[in-house]
Structures are given as structure tokens and as C-alpha cells.
Amino acid sequence: MVFNSQWRKFLSFLGGLPFKKSLIFIGGLLILSWVVFVNRFPLGYVIAGGDVPQFIELKENFYNFYYNWEGRALLFYFPFYLLDILGISESSQLSFYLGTFIFGSYLSFYFFTQLIFKKLQESFRVLLALFYALNLYTLYIFSYVWGYSSYQCLYIFIPILVGLFIKFLSTKKNIYGVFFVLVLFLGSSGFANPAFALAFAIFLALLLLFLGVSKIVRFDKHLFTKLAVLAGFSLLVNIYWILPVIPNMQTGVANLFWGNIIDLDWWLAHTSNSIMDTWRLMQYHNWYFPRNFPYPNLHKYYPIFYFLTLIPVFLVLLGLIFSKKRGHSKKLYLTAGALLIVFTMLVAKVSFPFEKINIILYNLWGFNTLRGYEKFAIFTPFIFSLLFASLAYFSQKKRIYLPVLVLLIFIVATPLPFYLGKLQQNTSAIFVRDTVDFSDKDYLQAKYSFLIKIPDEYYAIQDIINNDAQDVNIAILPYNIVDSVGWSNYPKWKLAGSDITRRLYRKDFIHANSGYFGGWFFANKFNNSNSEDPAWIVKLLGTLNAKYVIYHKDVEENFKKASFEKIKTLEKRGLLQNLTDNEYFTLYKIREDLTLPILSWQEGKHEIEPNPKSVVEQFRAINSDIQPANFKRINPKKYIVENVSLNPSLLIFAEPFNANWKAYAVNKDGKKKLIKEHYKARGYANGWEVKDSRNVDKIVITYLSMRLAYIGGVISGITLLFLSVYLLKYYYDYRRRN
Amino acid sequence: MTIVEEIKVLKKYLTRRNIDIGIVVLAVLFGIYLGWREIDTLIFAIFIWIILRPVQSRLLAFPALFFLSLTPFLLILKHEEQAEQFAIYAYYFLVMAVMMGIYEVRGGKTKKLKFNKKLNEI
Numbered sequence: 001m002v003f004n005s006q007w008r009k010f011l012s013f014l015g016g017l018p019f020k021k022s023l024i025f026i027g028g029l030l031i032l033s034w035v036v037f038v039n040r041f042p043l044g045y046v047i048a049g050g051d052v053p054q055f056i057e058l059k060e061n062f063y064n065f066y067y068n069w070e071g072r073a074l075l076f077y078f079p080f081y082l083l084d085i086l087g088i089s090e091s092s093q094l095s096f097y098l099g100t101f102i103f104g105s106y107l108s109f110y111f112f113t114q115l116i117f118k119k120l121q122e123s124f125r126v127l128l129a130l131f132y133a134l135n136l137y138t139l140y141i142f143s144y145v146w147g148y149s150s151y152q153c154l155y156i157f158i159p160i161l162v163g164l165f166i167k168f169l170s171t172k173k174n175i176y177g178v179f180f181v182l183v184l185f186l187g188s189s190g191f192a193n194p195a196f197a198l199a200f201a202i203f204l205a206l207l208l209l210f211l212g213v214s215k216i217v218r219f220d221k222h223l224f225t226k227l228a229v230l231a232g233f234s235l236l237v238n239i240y241w242i243l244p245v246i247p248n249m250q251t252g253v254a255n256l257f258w259g260n261i262i263d264l265d266w267w268l269a270h271t272s273n274s275i276m277d278t279w280r281l282m283q284y285h286n287w288y289f290p291r292n293f294p295y296p297n298l299h300k301y302y303p304i305f306y307f308l309t310l311i312p313v314f315l316v317l318l319g320l321i322f323s324k325k326r327g328h329s330k331k332l333y334l335t336a337g338a339l340l341i342v343f344t345m346l347v348a349k350v351s352f353p354f355e356k357i358n359i360i361l362y363n364l365w366g367f368n369t370l371r372g373y374e375k376f377a378i379f380t381p382f383i384f385s386l387l388f389a390s391l392a393y394f395s396q397k398k399r400i401y402l403p404v405l406v407l408l409i410f411i412v413a414t415p416l417p418f419y420l421g422k423l424q425q426n427t428s429a430i431f432v433r434d435t436v437d438f439s440d441k442d443y444l445q446a447k448y449s450f451l452i453k454i455p456d457e458y459y460a461i462q463d464i465i466n467n468d469a470q471d472v473n474i475a476i477l478p479y480n481i482v483d484s485v486g487w488s489n490y491p492k493w494k495l496a497g498s499d500i501t502r503r504l505y506r507k508d509f510i511h512a513n514s515g516y517f518g519g520w521f522f523a524n525k526f527n528n529s530n531s532e533d534p535a536w537i538v539k540l541l542g543t544l545n546a547k548y549v550i551y552h553k554d555v556e557e558n559f560k561k562a563s564f565e566k567i568k569t570l571e572k573r574g575l576l577q578n579l580t581d582n583e584y585f586t587l588y589k590i591r592e593d594l595t596l597p598i599l600s601w602q603e604g605k606h607e608i609e610p611n612p613k614s615v616v617e618q619f620r621a622i623n624s625d626i627q628p629a630n631f632k633r634i635n636p637k638k639y640i641v642e643n644v645s646l647n648p649s650l651l652i653f654a655e656p657f658n659a660n661w662k663a664y665a666v667n668k669d670g671k672k673k674l675i676k677e678h679y680k681a682r683g684y685a686n687g688w689e690v691k692d693s694r695n696v697d698k699i700v701i702t703y704l705s706m707r708l709a710y711i712g713g714v715i716s717g718i719t720l721l722f723l724s725v726y727l728l729k730y731y732y733d734y735r736r737r738n
Numbered sequence: 739m740t741i742v743e744e745i746k747v748l749k750k751y752l753t754r755r756n757i758d759i760g761i762v763v764l765a766v767l768f769g770i771y772l773g774w775r776e777i778d779t780l781i782f783a784i785f786i787w788i789i790l791r792p793v794q795s796r797l798l799a800f801p802a803l804f805f806l807s808l809t810p811f812l813l814i815l816k817h818e819e820q821a822e823q824f825a826i827y828a829y830y831f832l833v834m835a836v837m838m839g840i841y842e843v844r845g846g847k848t849k850k851l852k853f854n855k856k857l858n859e860i
Contacts, residue, residue: 214843276809276825306810313806313828320799320835331843337836344829353826 021122025110028126032102032133038421039142041094041451042443047148049430049450049497050487054094054148056454056503059084064506067636069192070244070709076150076189097148104156105133109385112159115167116332117393124392127408132159132385136281136309137377139415140288144429145450145497146374154190154200157183158382165204168230169217175730177230178723185237185720194245195369196378197238203339203379210338214331236719243712244705247660267371268362272349279344280309281381283373287429289417294426294441308414312384315407316340319391322400333390339383346376424451430496448496455493455554457582458501464579464587465505465548471598471633472547475510475590477537478563479523480555486514492554492584501550510544516656517683520610527562529612534566536612538575539619542594543608543682545654549576549588596622596654599629599641599701603648608683622682637703644696653686653701660704663688668697675699758790781830788834792846795839802831 041047047054055061058081066074079100083093109132113125138155141147160183168176191197208227211217235242273284286292290305316337323330348354349362349371362368370376388408395404413419417427424443428450431441443449465474476499482489488499488511502509510516512523526537541549551567553560567586570576576588602625608618629651631641641651644665653661657680664672681687690696765786769779788798805828812821 213840274822274825275829276822279825303814306813310806310810314803317799317803317806317828317832317835320832320839321796321803323796323839326843330839334836334839334843337832337839341829341833341836 024122024126028106028110028130029103031130032099032106035102035134035418035421036095036099039095039098039418039423040421041091041424043089043091045443045451045453046090046500047094047145047424047450048452048495048500049448050145051498052145052149052151053498053500053503054090054097054145055080056090056500057084060506061503064636067706070241070705071713072241072244073150073189073192075186076153076192094148098142101142101147101153101156102133102138105138105159106130108156109133109159109382112163113389115163117329117389119396120389120393121396123405124389124396124408127405127412128385128389128392130412131388131408132381134412134415134418135381135384136289136415137381139418139423140281140283140429141374142423143288143292143417143427150189150192151196152190152374152378154187154196155378155381157187157190158200158379159385161187162204162207162382162386165207166211166216168226169208169211169223172223172226174226174726177226177233178726178730180230181233181237182720182723182727184234185716188238188241191238191241194241195372195375198366199370199375199378206339206342207335210335213338214335216328216331216335233719233723237716237723239719240709240712240716243708243715246708247704264362264368264371265359268349268358271371271373272351273347273373273377274351275344275348278347278377278380279313281312281384282309283377285429285432287432289415289427292427292429292432294417294431295420305414305416308410311407311411311414312388315391315404315411316384316387318400318404319387322398323391323394327394329390329393333387333394336383336386336390340380340387343376343380343383346370347373347380424449443494447491447494449494452494452500454500454504455584457584458504461580461587462504465507468507468547470547471545472595473508473510473545474505474548474550475541475544475546476512477523477526477549477551477567478555478559479512479521479527480552480559481513481524482556486511488513489556490552490554490584491556507548510541510546516544517608517610522610525612526566527559530566532612533616534570535573535575536615537566538570538590538594540608540612540615542590543596543615543619543622543654544684545596545598547590547595548579549590551586551588552584553586554584593623596626597628598654599631599639600652600654601627601629601648602650602652605650605679605687606682610683618682637706639701641699641701642697644690644699645693649690649693650681651688651690651699652681653688654682655686656684657681657686658703661686662702662704664700664702665690665693665696666698666700667695669695672700758787761790762787777827781827785830785834788838792838792841795835795837795842798831798835798838802828802835805831 046056055065055077058065058077062077062081065077080093080096083096084090088096106129109129110125113120113128117125138147141152141155146152161180164176164180164183167173168180191200208217212219217223271284277284282288282291290302290309293299293302293305319333320337323333345354345358346361349358362371388411392404392408395401417423422442426442428443428446430448430450431446443451476488480489481487482496487497489496499509499511513521515521522537522540526534551563567576567588571578571588575591575594577591579587579589581587602622604621604625606618606622606625608614627648629641630643631639633639639653651663653663655661659678661678663675663678665675666672675688675690677689677691679687679689688699690699762783765783766779769782774782805824809821809824809828812818812824
């Protein structure tokens with residue numbers, strides 16, 4: 001094909017590379033474009049299921065999202081917020097998630113090789129970047145739901161961060177450190193689950209150790225000083241999310257994210273990955289390709305994938321045989337080899353032969369947050385890519401060049417569903433839930449799917465709920481857990497996982513499948529007990545500040561059967577007012593006098609025990625004692641209570657008890673004082689004893705983590721500004737010198 | 739025999755090679771004492787041997803490659819446990835190979851292979 005000179009210039013400009021190299025680079029981009037194109041998502045569908053639903057209605061939710069996540073992952077979701085403002089549909093946004101991830105990973109690894117393997121052939125460079133973007137691990141996260149959220153976005157930044165880190169260590173030039181810190185800030189959305197930050201720190205520490213052992217880096221006082229400065233700046237740019245997390249550490253690092261205590265031994269046993277699976281970049285479940293092989297017509301070729309998936313580790317061993325005796329690339333190869341050994345062990349958890357060592361390791365303080373498969377497995381594709389890059393580097397101009405090139409092409413071709421398309425339509429991990437032979441399933445036939453269409457009926461009640469100015473909650477009924485606590489199961493529209501409808505309404509949910517009052521599953525009690533008057537449930541929900549009840553009819557039949565008559569009785573008795581009814585749910589409004597306000601005063605302490613009898617008794621006592629507070633809601637994490645001196649001494653805030661909620665009494669002279677007597681009121685809420693309210697003008701209730709997020713945001717902002725000034729100065733000096 | 743003569747005889751047998759063999763025998767006995775399987779004991783003995791008498795890292799990659807080559811066939815034949823066992827053996831040899839590789843790049847001397855030159859040519 002003949003290109004005219006303008007085209008040549010244009011293509012070279014795109015890649016910043018010579019013409020031939022640009023063509024290869026763009027070839028890689030075209031392959032990725034093909035992947036995004038063939039994996040388009042059906043219109044009207046969104047991704048939900050498992051722990052993470054897609055962030056829908058970001059235009060409306062972004063404000064609340066900032067407060068609920070205390071600023072974490074804001075950077076990641078901001079472009080999607082803009083897409084939402086521009087009117088890009090949520091189904092199309094899914095392609096942006098996929099595109100951002102694979103293009104980002106491709107470019108990140110490409111730049112990594114530019115930094116570390118400058119003389120690597122372009123064909124290798126592009127193949128390796130393609131492998132990093134498209135492999136069985138990335139296929140796993142897009143066959144599940146992780147890819148459609150911020151949780152795995154650290155993956156994109158690993159190569160560029162490691163490249164800058166190695167450059168910084170080997171050259172000791174500050175500029176690499178500055179870029180490292182800036183990129184770390186960009187990638188910090190990946191630390192929304194702080195366990196990934198810990199895993200990344202462990203990865204870098206091991207990398208540093210092995211670089212030292214392999215004599216790529218020489219440890220001296222100067223290097224340690226530089227590393228300390230780098231660590232300091234890294235901490236400062238991340239302080240915006242670290243500070244808000246610190247108060248939660250009182251209850252242990254294990255609770256940082258999920259907010260509950262888990263059985264660690266159970267988790268370790270259920271997330272252990274065999275050595276062979278780790279080397280194949282596969283996960284222990286049979287939910288994922290190639291074990292989940294969704295192409296009946298190609299089934300006879302299925303055994304080929306047993307060989308293809310093992311090529312990466314074969315290549316690693318070939319590298320050991322054919323590598324030069326010494327040299328920089330050999331040293332890097334061995335560094336990556338050592339990392340592979342350690343990470344294979346870490347991902348293996350308690351599978352043989354690592355049971356004893358890993359039980360000790362994962363029981364260390366903080367390490368239990370790393371129990372999930374992805375926490376360490378996220379690094380394995382990079383380790384393999386680094387091994388391949390070193391191998392490719394020393395195989396250039398040698399006889400093994402061609403075999404290495406061919407094997408790399410096979411490796412890149414292995415995640416077949418990426419190239420054949422309709423990933424979530426045909427290969428979704430969730431299809432294995434309801435069938436053993438899942439090869440003939442797709443998102444329309446399967447009982448559950450991650451691709452779901454939220455029924456229009458759920459959108460139709462948005463006006464009723466979102467136009468309600470009152471600060472109230474929505475209660476969900478009935479109890480409907482099929483397998484995991486906290487997940488909702490609405491088989492009528494194929495949802496199994498976190499309830500995505502909570503993103504449709506600007507009110508909080510009182511979940512039917514979560515524990516309240518110290519882990520009491522009251523909705524389960526409502527389903528299974530017929531000995532009490534069912535009115536207790538309305539009083540309980542009213543106490544929890546619920547005004548609306550969404551009673552789901554789209555749950556499994558047995559849950560509906562256990563609760564339907566009781567709900568109808570409550571409706572007939574006028575305790576619940578039917579606002580709208582359809583085949584999916586009935587929306588009720590709780591009788592007005594039964595919903596307790598979010599902020600109220602009371603004289604006596606009324607403790608609700610987790611049983612219906614106590615609920616009824618205490619509700620009666622609270623109702624006769626309560627006075628609504630006069631308050632202003634500044635934002636979801638800040639309230640101001642006024643006219644304090646007129647009221648009784650106990651202030652009750654009907655949000656689940658958390659020691660991070662702080663109340664400050666502001667005197668008439670403007671002095672602010674923390675109210676220390678903070679206790680768990682009504683068995684679940686926040687209560688403060690305001691002892692002497694005569695001089696108190698108002699009470700400010702704030703969430704400590706949010707305040708720390710503001711402070712952290714300022715510190716990170718100043719650090720970024722400082723680094724930007726440094727960069728500008730560096731650029732100016734560079735221009736002057738050249 | 740006088741004590742001096744006994745020491746001389748002892749010295750004759752206490753060569754570096756014999757001490758190394760003794761340590762490896764101890765490693766085998768240790769494996770038997772702990773009730774390990776023969777193959778695990780053998781790999782442990784090899785591990786101890788290569789620490790005492792370093793060999794080229796590429797030599798250790800061959801057994802790893804051998805064990806790994808068998809795994810896809812075992813997988814196809816649905817012998818998944820056996821396949822994982824072989825992957826574990828491959829892992830052990832990978833550990834040894836990387837260890838020796840690092841030893842080499844740090845300037846350690848290892849025993850040369852006869853076909854070393856041939857491999858370098860490739």
C-alpha cells in the first residue's frame with residue numbers, strides 16, 4: 001500500500017514514531033478498537049450483579065457519590081459523569097469502561113517498554129502491550145463485573161508506575177520520581193478499596209528487594225534518602241483518601257471496606273488458586289473462559305486451549321534456558337522471575353504446598369484485607385509481561401526470535417471471547433449459576449445475567465420519591481437472600497447481586513438483606529414468623545426513618561409467598577398506603593405518624609432489642625417522648641440543629657451508629673465544643689446527651705471522615721501544585737539548555 | 739592407631755565432596771523422617787545439592803519444562819490433581835532456577851554444561 005507523504009507524517013505524528021513503527025503501533029490500536037466494537041452492549045441494558053453494580057445516573061448521583069465515598073474514585077468516575085451530562089446512554093458507557101481499560105493498559109505497557117526496553121523491536125513492543133491489555137485476567141474482570149467499575153483501575157497504571165520507579169531507582173533522577181507521584185495520583189482511584197494500595201506497596205517493596213539482589217539497583221544512603229522523599233510525596237498525593245480511612249482503622253483494617261467481620265479461614269480456603277491456574281492467569285472458578293467455553297460449534301477445538309493457556313509459563317522457562325549469562329535484561333528477567341515465584345505463592349493462599357506459610361502470613365495485621373483473589377492476581381499479568389519483554393529483548397537478532405514471536409502471537413490470541421465479541425452476552429460468569437452445561441446460554445436465556453434491563457416501572461416512581469423534600473429512607477421488603485448476604489435476587493429481571501435500583505433514588509435504602517440492630521435480619525424474621533402482629537415491621541421501619549417501602553414481587557416465589565399476605569394485612573389496616581402497584585413491586589407509603597424524623601429530641605433512653613416485642617414496646621415509648629428537631633441539612637454529611645435550648649437533653653440522629661459522627665455545640669458567643677457523650681441510641685442510631693443547653697445556639701453534626709477528606713484534599717492539592725511547578729521549571733530549564 | 743593417625747584418616751575422608759554427600763543424605767533422611775513422598779524428598783535433596791554445588795540455572799529449567807509439558811495432556815485426560823502436582827514440581831524447579839540465575843548474575847561460579855555452547859548459539 002502506498003501512502004503519500006502527508007499520511008506518513010500524520011501517522012508518525014500520532015505515535016511520535018517513525019513511519020513503520022507508527023503503522024505497527026496503530027495496528028495494535030486497531031485490534032483494540034475491534035475488541036471494543038464487537039463487544040458492544042445491547043441498548044437499554046446496564047451491568048449489575050455480584051458486589052458491584054454499574055454507576056448509573058451519574059449526572060444526578062455524582063454529588064451524593066462524593067459524600068458517600070468521601071472523595072475516593074472521583075477521578076475515575078468524573079469522565080463518566082461528563083458522558084452522562086453529554087447524554088451518552090448507560091449501555092454505551094459500558095463500552096467506554098472496556099475501552100478505557102484496554103486502551104489504557106495497552107498504552108501504559110507500551111510506555112513502560114519505551115522507558116525500560118528502548119531498543120525493543122516495535123513488533124514485540126506492540127504484541128506485549130496487546131498481551132497486557134488482552135489476556136485471561138482482563139477477560140476474567142470483564143466476564144465478571146469488576147471491569148465496569150473503578151475497582152480494577154490500578155491495573156492500567158501498574159506498568160507506567162513500575163517503569164518510572166525502576167528508572168528513578170537506576171538513574172536517581174528526580175524527574176522520574178515526580179512523574180511517578182503524578183501518575184500515582186491519577187491511578188489513586190484504584191485505591192478506593194485500600195487493600196489494593198497495600199498490595200501495591202508490597203509489590204513495589206518486593207520489586208525493590210529483587211532489583212537490589214539482582215544488582216540492577218545499588219543500595220546506598222543516597223538512594224534511601226531519595227526513596228524516603230518519594231514515599232513522602234506518594235503519601236501526600238494520596239492523603240486525600242488515606243486520611244478519611246484512618247478513623248475506620250479503629251475497628252481494624254479488615255473492616256475498612258466491607259464494614260463487617262468475615263471468617264478469614266473460610267475466605268482463604270475459597271479463594272485459593274492453584275499454581276497451574278495462576279500461571280495460566282486463570283481463576284479458581286469454572287465460571288470463566290476457557291473452562292466456561294461458550295461456543296458449541298468450536299467445542300472440538302477446546303483442548304487446544306489447554307495448550308494455549310500454558311504457553312506463557314513455557315515461554316518463561318524457555319527464557320531461563322536461552323537467556324544470556326549476564327546483562328541488564330537477564331537481571332530484569334530474574335527480578336521478574338523472583339516476583340513470579342512470590343506472587344504465585346501469595347495467590348495460592350492455602351493450597352498445597354503453601355498452607356502453613358500463608359496461614360501465618362494472612363493472619364498478620366492488615367494482610368487479611370488481601371484475602372480476595374484479585375488483590376495479588378492483579379500483578380501477575382504485568383509480571384508475565386515483564387518476563388516476556390526481557391525475553392523478547394535478548395532474543396532479538398537470534399535464532400529463537402521467530403519462535404518467541406509466534407508463541408507471543410498465540411498468547412495474545414488465547415482470550416478468544418475478546419475477539420469474537422458479545423462478551424457479557426455469551427461468556428458472562430454468572431451463567432454458570434443455573435446450569436452445568438452453560439455453553440448454550442446467553443443473557444436472554446439465562447436465569448441470572450450481569451446484563452440487565454431495569455424495568456421501566458422502577459423509573460416511573462422516581463418522581464414520587466425524588467421530589468419528596470423530606471430527609472427519609474426507603475425500606476426494601478421482603479427478605480430475599482438466595483446465596484450471599486447483602487445481595488438482592490430479582491430473577492424476574494435476572495438480577496443477582498447488589499441492588500442497582502438504589503442508584504435511581506436520592507434516598508438511602510433500608511436493605512431487606514442486611515443486618516440491623518447488631519446483625520438482626522429483621523426482614524427474615526418478618527418472613528418466617530407468624531406469631532406476632534405484623535404491624536411491628538412498620539414500626540421498626542418507621543423508627544429507621546423509612547417513609548417508603550418497596551415491596552418486591554420480582555423475588556423468588558417462596559419469599560413472596562412468606563410475606564405477601566402479611567403486607568396485604570398491613571395495607572388493609574391503613575399502616576401502609578399503596579402508592580403504585582405493578583408486576584415488579586408495590587410502592588407503599590408508611591402512615592405519616594409512624595415515620596420518626598431523622599433528627600429528634602427525646603428525654604429518656606429507649607433501647608430497642610432485636611425482637612418484634614421490644615420494637616413495639618419501645619416504639620410506643622419513643623413516640624410518646626419524641627420531639628422533632630429543627631434542623632438544616634447542609635450536605636449528606638453535615639446537619640445543623642437549631643433552637644437547641646428549648647428541647648430535652650437527648651439528641652437522636654437516625655443514621656446507623658458510627659463513632660465518626662461528631663456533634664459540636666456552638667454557643668451563642670460562637671464557641672464550638674465537642675459533645676463527648678455519644679452513644680448508640682434506640683439500638684442502632686446515634687445519640688448525644690446535651691447536658692447544658694442553655695447557652696447553646698446550635699448543634700453541628702458532621703462526619704469525621706468527611707472533614708478529614710476536606711483536609712486531605714487540600715494537602716494533596718498543594719502537593720500537586722508543588723509538583724506541577726517543579727515540572728514547569730524542569731521544562732523551562734530543559735528548553736533553555738537545548 | 740594413635741590419635742594423630744586417626745585424625746589423618748578422618749581428614750582423608752572429610753573432603754568437601756564427602757561432606758556435601760553427607761548433608762544430602764541427611765536431607766533425604768529428613769524427608770523420610772517427615773514422611774514425605776519419594777519425589778518430594780528427591781527434589782528437596784536436589785535443592786540442598788545445588789546450594790552446595792551450584793549448577794547453571796538453565797539446567798534446572800529443563801526438569802521444570804519437562805513437568806510442565808506433561809500437564810496439558812493430564813488436563814485433557816481429566817487428571818487435574820496429577821496435573822497440579824506436576825505444576826508444583828515445575829514450581830520447585832523454577833524456584834531453584836531463578837535462585838541459581840541470581841547467583842550467576844551476582845558473579846557466582848556454576849558448573850558448566852557440555853551443551854552450553856550450543857544453547858548459546860541458538
